[in-house]
Amino acid sequence: MERLISPRVTKEIVKKHGFRFTKSLGQNFLVDENILYKIIDGAEVDKEDMVIEVGPGIGTLTQGVAERAGKVVAVEIDKTLIPILAETLGEQENVEVINADILKIDIHKLIKEKSEGRPVKVIANLPYYVTTPIIMKFLEEKVPIQNIVVMIQKEVADRMQAQPNTKDYGALSVAVQYYCEPEIVARVPKTVFIPQPKIESTVIRLKVLKEPRVKVADEKMLFAVVKAAFGKRRKTLLNALSNSSLNIDKETIKKMLESSGIEEKRRGETLTIEEFAKLADTLCAHI
Structure with a gap:
């Protein structure tokens, strides 16, 4: 299979399958190799790892992650993308695609069944409207993962890493930093997506702490x-x-x-x- 990261290949696959982008799902496909590898490098993926990818789209990021990881479990909510993923990732023996809503999955059970004891990392190009619920699901349910590397709306990433006495500091800052050490990996222009979103994006790494940052009674x-x-x-x-x-x-x-x-x-x-x-x-x- 050709490299999916190419704008030409992405457009050809979309056209071949008659795929229609669903605005409500925030579907924007990455077509920039530099950004793709910044995400993978940011997650520090290697052959010892299992990666859970949320929202693989046509498999562009999945293809790159599969080159580095021991196993990839890609969770895609849009059933119309499943036959496309079967084609684009069919040659990747270490990739499993699941058609499901990540917010409704028992992730502890998923890891127990699929990881074979491997360390687990999460990678995603998240639809902006579900960014916070998805990230907080992994954190609040205390899923055994090492880090989460996601491409999200710039303003949300800024709030996640904001410090006290700044305009971006709020409840999300406290919640994320209670569980994680956040770090900006890359700023992402609109031009690296098909179709182009209206907002700027940011890749952020959330290194999950072994214990919450502070101890509390409740x-x-x-x-x-x-x-x-x-x-x-x-x-x-x-x-x-x-x-x-x-x-x-x-x-x-x-x-x-x-x-x-x-x-x-x-x-x-x-x-x-x-x-x-x-x-x-x-x-x-x-x-």
């Missing part, structure tokens, strides 16, 4: 506090937390902030993950 409380703090960014922590789904009265919130050593007039965007953890633990201990 993760649900931590993320409830984070959500409340960023729910009304303009409000002080005292007002944001006391007017939230936490259902804790203002006086109690005031005492808990004081006990945590956090000034009540600060805003959520100024707190580090460690400070959020301390506040969550203080609330847990007194409620």
Whole structure:
């Protein structure tokens, strides 16, 4: 099979199969070899690894990953792409394609059945509308993976790696950095896709930490506090937390902030993950 990364080959395959791009699935096929290998290099894939690829499209990235990995499991939601993948990846003996919605799959079971004990890495060119749910599924379910390397909307990648006291810092920043060490791998222009998207993209590597960045008594409380703090960014922590789904009265919130050593007039965007953890633990201990 010819190299799929070529714009000519991609167009020929799309035309041959009469494939129609589905806007609702955010389908944009990569046609730039430089970016393709930045994704694969960023994931540090080798023959010892199993790679789960989310959204293989016509198999362009899959083909490159299969050259390096011991096994590739490609999960594609669009059933119209399955016969195309059977053709484009038919010669790749270490590739298995699954027609399914990654958000509905038991990933722990998938890894147990397919990995044969190999280290597992995740690679994806994600549809922008499901970026956060897919990434958080892998992280929140504590799937045993080493890293996630994804091509996503630039603004989302910027939020994932943002630090306190910046405009991009928010609940997503805290959630991702609680589980991972994020690092930008490459900025991606619109011109490397067919069809061209309207937005700029970024390849980001999320190196999954062996243990969460901070220890907390209750993760649900931590993320409830984070959500409340960023729910009304303009409000002080005292007002944001006391007017939230936490259902804790203002006086109690005031005492808990004081006990945590956090000034009540600060805003959520100024707190580090460690400070959020301390506040969550203080609330847990007194409620």
